Structure formats: C-alpha cells, structure tokens
Amino acid sequence: MIKKIISELLKEIIRDLWGIKEIVFEVEKPKKENYGDYSTNLALVLKKEVNFAPLKIAKKIVKKLEEKTFLFSKVDIVSPGFINFWISKDYYIENLKKILKLKEKYGSVDIGQGKKVIIEFVSANPTGPLHIGHARGAAYGDSLARILSFTGYKVVKEYYINDKGTQMDILGASVYLRIKELKGEKIVFPENYYKGNYIYDIAREVLGTYPYLLSMDENKAIEFCKDLAIKIILEDIKNSLENFRVFYDNWYSEKSLYENKKVEKVLNILREKNLIYEKEGALWFKSTLFGDEKDRVVVRSTGEATYFAGDMVYHYEKFIERKFDLAINIWGADHHGYINRLKAALNSFGIDSERLKIILIQMVNLIEDGERKSMSTRQGEFVELKELINEVGVDASRFIFLSRSPDTPLDFDIELAKKRSQENPVYYVQYAHARICSIFEKAKNLKINYLFLDEIDFEKLKEKEELELLKKLEEFQETIEFASNFLAPYKITYYLLELAKQFHEYYSKYRILSDDLSLTCARLNLCLGCKIVLKKGLELLGVFAPEKM
C-alpha cells in the first residue's frame, strides 16, 4: 500500500541524511485536495532532532526524494513544514488492474497473521426473545467477525448461554405458574417473574410434552419447566439470529462448566495461590489485588457459585485451555462496571488482560412519533428482533446499526427505517451496485467485450471524476485496515456511502456506454472495480448487494 511505500522511502532518506533510525511521524491523506493525495509531518517532527527550520528540512528531504522515485507526479512543501505528495495516475490504474485481478480478495491485508480470536456477542439470557438492543450487538459482532477473518485472523463466533442461576429458576417458576393458570387454578403472579406473553406459549408447549406435570412433585415440575423453557427460547433466539444472517460457530453453556467440574478446578487453582478467602459464610476472590475496587463473591453463603465465578472460568477456558490469542467481548454499556472484575480475574491467572478486548455498545433508543423512548421505559413492549426483520428488513437494520461507532447511543426510528427512500442510506449504496449491474446487462446486449484486460486502454480515463474514483477505490485497503485495527465496522459503512456518492455523480455526468469503443471498455472496467468493492464492502457488513432493486 502506498502509505507504507512513502513511509519507507522517507525513513530511508532521513537515515541517509542524518542517520536517524527511530522517529515517529505520520503519512496521511489530507482533507483538502490542494494538499495533495498524501502528506507528511516528518519535517515538523524532525525539528527537535536536527535543530533546523522545518521548511529547510523539508527541502532537503524533497531533493533526495526526487532522485529516488517517479511515483509522484508532484511534491510540494507548505508552511509550517508539511510535505505534500501527488501520486501519479499510473499507480491508481495499476491498482484498478489489481482489483480486477484479485476480485473479492481485494482489500484483504494480513493483519492477524493467523492469530486465533474468539468473538463473543449477544449472549442474552435465554429468558425471552431478542430485542432491538441485542440486534445492534448482533450486527456489530457479526460484521467484526467478517472483517477480522478477511484480515487474516482465525475467528470463532460464540454465544455464551447463561443457562444457570437465579434468573433461570425464575423463568422455570414463571412457566409453572402459567401452566397452573391455564389449568384453571387461581394464581398470584409475583412482580419479578417473567410476564411476557411468550411464557404462555411455552407453558402450552410444556404441557403438551408433560400432560401430567401438575401431579408431579412441584420442585421437579419446575425443573422440567425450566429446562424445556430454556430449550424453546434458545431455539427461538437461534432462529431469529439466523434470519438476521448471524451464524455462530459455538453455543457455549454456562451450566456445562459446572457439569464438567471446571469451576471447581479453577477455584482450586485460585485457592492454591491464596486468592480465595471466607467471610460471612461466602467465598471471596481477592480481586482488589489486581486492580478491582472491591473483592468479589464467587460462592454464595447458600453454596451456589455466582455468575462471576462461571465467567472467570469461562475466560480461563478461552485463554488457557482453548488457547485463543485474543478474545473480544461485546457487551451492553450497562455492563461496564463488570470490566475491572473480569480483567482482574485474568490477571490473577497470569493472563495479560490486554488480550481481552471489551467493546461496550451503547443503548438503542426508539423513536416513536418523533419522541425518544428508551427500551427500559417501554416495559415489556420491546421491539423484538423478529419484528425488526419483518418490518424494516435485514439489510436496512444492519446498515443503520453499523453506521455509528458503538460508543454513541443510537436513535432508531422504525418508521424512517421502513421507508424505501432517499432517507434510508442503505438503498443509496445498493442502488449504486444495481445501477452498475444494469449497465453490464446493457453492455452484454450490445455485445461489448470489455474483459480482455491487456487490451484495455486505461489512458482513456481522463476525467477528474475518473481519477477521483480510482483514488477512492485505492482507499478501500486503508479503510479495511483501519476497521480491523480499531474494530470499527462503521468505517466501512461511511466509505461505502462516499464511494456510492462518487459513483452516482460520475454516472450522471458521463456516459459509460458510448460510440468510442475503447473509452467504453475503459469505463466499464472502472465500473467493474466499483462493483467489486461495493459488493465486498457490503458483504463485510452482512448486507446484500442486489443486482436489481
């Protein structure tokens, strides 16, 4: 990539000139086009090192640079000491040829170098259907997985199932009560039980499987209700996610950690390290020793392990037993208070807690009739993922979720999202793709053969907009690299909107299919480059690139 090439060139020059080997400087794309395609602050940074005026330093560097390469069509020095580079068109044309050759592999940089990474996301309790907040996490996690595997990581997508603990017991009891109700018994439904209508559906299903449930021992019956309810709900969650185009490699059960005695084993390790103590009848982990603000209970006075204990073990497994190099957890922002605790646990195992990256996703606010309603104030009337898929559609919702950085709250206006119009940016990008496909359809009918790369005269691409498009296509590689390094799928979303915009502008100003056959062929290949990149970018977001709309 060109940034690296320039960077290496510059390093070589300052080594020759002043013998400087280590220095931090930037090569970047300036916002304004009259500052060139790329720009460096090298001379400014060097000021302290060589004790010259930056402009003088820049002059020396540029002189050397001109002796070395023909890559640039122009190099400029601007006060206070920036050096600006204009890249020759040949480079961008070579890059277009690269795209046409690599096709869907274009943009793939090997950043991960085969490192094993586990992405854990959604992981909602199986106590009810997924809602719109989970959908944001699902879109984000899935897209991240696509981006990381595209950039050389070995990715495993996992859903951690909290199938154990108080909430599950309440779920079982809720179903049991509803069954009693269905059988005509008078019941009092406690405040903290699950009130959703789906509990009735589950109750009916349980009753179908165990018709004589109510004559069983109550505890045993509730246990049956619980197990079956979890199974039914998980099935439903899995289904919704698949409809949202999210497929997991693994569903990891919290309960299994206990059944396989893994919790015991890990607690023993901690005991041996003298990191566990007893107080008020409970077992505590000394997490303050590893940067947490207070010690945490791992086994309650009732003898039951806490959720945290299970999570410690789960992460022990991730790193020590399953040997992942990196773990990425995607959590709702309301879990931020939990981060220090878990990182403390990792540290206590001797695992560098930097290997665990926790992405906090901010809340999704619903906009209804122009008013903002947070999910929690809506009380039970969550917009379900299923509803979202049916009414808004997978493409539009994923695109909206992925058009923001995870750390800003997202306002989701369902009515707006439903509109298939200019207000909905996903169609803007998809339309660019469909338009290109439509041109190819027409070219095919006209029997234009534009696929013989060696015979294409790319010098025919003389318009300013054409050069701009070529540059934009080159930028895709940097965008991918950035998105991968900073776990930022929204960068790709923005890139696609920009590319689509440039294409639409170009399309409406110039004709692709004209009487000039060699020009037509050159332009068709430029379009093909756009199509490849649009499709790939959308694919990394989990959005389809339709040929017709």
Next chain:
RNA sequence: GCGCCCGUAGCUCAAUUGGAUAGAGCAUUGGACUACGAAUCCAAAGGUUGCAGGUUCGAGUCCUGCCGGGCGCGCCA
C-alpha cells in the same frame, strides 16, 4: 457521592486516533429525465465543536475544573 460513556449545523452523525480553511445525509429553498435505472444529480443556506483554563509549531481530538445527558456502583445476570 464514586466510576464509565457521550456533548460538533434545526435533526441524525463524520472528521484518517494531535494536522492545514470542521465535513456528509436528512429537513428547507431553487433547478435537472424523448440516450446506460430520477431509489439519482446540480445549486443555495446552515458552526464561538457545551463553558473556562492548560499542554505545543498545531486541539473537536490530550490534561484540569465546571455545566448538561445516559449507564453502572448486589452473596442479580
């Protein structure tokens, strides 16, 4: 009270992780289809980046203190 996140155009968000004159979309106003798809394009207008200091060649970005909003602070998950 303590901790985390956020505050940028009327609205929703960007700004290449410290770069140059802060950019898009929507909404508003005015224009463009008898040649490749008008789900498009062109143009106008819109700003003291919440406030006040500090760090430096250079701050929307980093530091400190306020103001405003969200979320946490369980032997819940």
